[in-house]
Amino acid sequence: MTTVIVAGAGLGGVSAAFELRETLSKEVNVEVVNEGEEFNFVPSNPWVAFGSRTRDQVALPIGPIFDKHDIDFNGSGIKHIDPEARRLTLGDGSQKSYDFLVICTGPKLAFEQVPGAGPENGYTQSICTVDHAVKAHQAFEQLLENPGPVLVGALPGASCFGPAYEYVLSLEYELRKRKIRDRVPITFITPEPYIGHMGLGGVGDSKGLMEHKFREHGIKWVCNAKVTEFSNNEASFDVLNEDGSSRGSQQLPFHLAMFLPAFKGSPAVAEVTELCNPKGFVKVDKHQRSVAYPEIYAAGVCVAIAPIEETPVPVGAPKTGLMIESMTSAIVxxxxxxxxxxxATAEPTLSALCLADMGNTGMTFLAVPQNPPRNQNWTGSGRWVHWAKVGFEKYFFHKVRHGTSEPVYEKVGMRMMGLSRLKPKDD
Incomplete structure (x- = not known):
């Protein structure tokens, strides 16, 4: 019997597993190996950080759902990949052989690159995982009791910027709602060369839109910032000129800091040197197939995609849900x-769609394809973005609970664009 193993049960992993089960013959065995027993809809984590969602509302046990759809599941993770023998060693010590391996393991969060960063061993918060978001909510509650300066942003090499913008503007809204905004100075610190770059060289007028939002809400910003260290109440960073030379070092105090890290490949994947680039991301061809091992495919954040352009402080290219779903469909x-x-002739579209909820309003961008020049290059804002994101959450959980291969991002994204043409841009 042919066996296809999907590594990872995040957005890409569940999409791949359900579509494989729906598309392939019942004689093909589909299995999923994940590090943990849950599926977490990561785009909802910022809501957890501010208390509008609970942990149980954005994460659910995934094993029973796979079982209902004739998909084997193991939650102990992958310890070692032997691509020559086509065999995995799992975290529980067992081994599994495969005919095809679909890697959707997501990233390793590289907080260790900046001393003092991260919620486990450092002084900063994160919304990259649901448990990080729960801890960030505790830090938010402490800020309400003891208001003071807040720093939000991303660390050198980061590739996912949308959640940082979402967090900072949602935070600003929550503080205004509680009438303590005047006691909380907010500064956004980013390696991007300008606000709204997003790792994409900007989309539409994202630069102008984000600068307007920040000015309107009294948020200061520092670009080309290379954070070097956090202490328990202060961030240190260098600011670079366009040619990469130093403009000087700065230190800013904080009562709360939330920074998104750079990503690396997960350890079991990264140790297979022929499979990956130096950062541990899987090198694939235009069909999402490994360059070194044609029976291995990869989708999502674990895939090696070159930065769109060189910047004074390195930034990576994001992989959004629309892109990930197109990758998994091509793989299947x-x-x-x-x-x-x-x-094998299928190719993903590699387009970018992002929504950022901002309390009582929001921002979205669509880049088709992700790398310029583009056929579509659009940015929008308004209260309708909040409801569009709620729709994404609702439909994706419906997809997971019912085991369908429906391309949620494409479906809801097209509805979202239609909604943007009907609703006023009220802030």
Whole structure:
């Protein structure tokens, strides 16, 4: 019997597993190996950080759902990959052989690159995982009791910036709602060369929109910032000129700091040197197939995608949900073709769609394709973005609970664009 193993049960992993099960013959065994027993809809984590969602509302046990859809599941994670033997060693010590491996393991969060960073061993908060978001909510509650300066942003090499913008503007809204905004100076510190760059070289008028939002809400910002260290109440960072030379070092105090880290490949994947680039991301061809091992595919944050442009402080290219779903659909089509002795020809669209809820308003951008020049290059804002994101959450959890392969990001994204043309841009 042919066995296809999906590594990871995040957005990409569940999409791949359900579509594989729906598309391939019942004679094909589909299995999922994940590090943990839960699925977490990561885009909802910022809501957890401010208390509008609980942990149980954005994470759910995934094993029973896979079981209902004839997908085997193991939550002990992958300890070692032997691509020559096509065999995995799992965290519980067992081994599994595969005919095809689909890697959707997401990133390792590289907080260790900046001393003092991270919620486990450092002084900063994160919303990258649901448990981080729970801890960030505790820090938010402490800020309400003891108001003071807040720093928000991203560390050198980061590639995911949307959640940082979402967090800082949602925080500002929550503070205004409680009438203590005047006691909390907020500064946004980012390696981006300008506000709204997003790792994409900007999308539409994202630069102008974000600068307007920050000015309107009294948020200061520092770009080309290379954070070097956090203490328990102060951040140190260098500010670079466009040529990469130093403009000087700064220190800013904080009562609360939330910074998104750079990403690396997960350890079991990164140790297979022929599979990955130096950061541990999987090198794939245009069909999402490993360059070194054609029976291995990869989708999502674990995939190696070159930065769109060189910047004074390095930034990476993001992988958003629309792109990830297109990657998994291409992978399923190519595995099906290979099993039918046909050539693998499917290619993902590699477009970017992002929504950032900002309390009583929001911002969204669409880049088709992700790398310029683009066929569509659009940015929008308004209260309708909040409801669009609620729709994403609702439909994706429906997809997970019912085990469907429906492309949620494409479906809701197109509705969202239609909604943007009907609703006023009220802030």
């Amino acid at each position: 089509a190519n595995i099906k073709a290979t099993l039918e002795d046909e050539a």
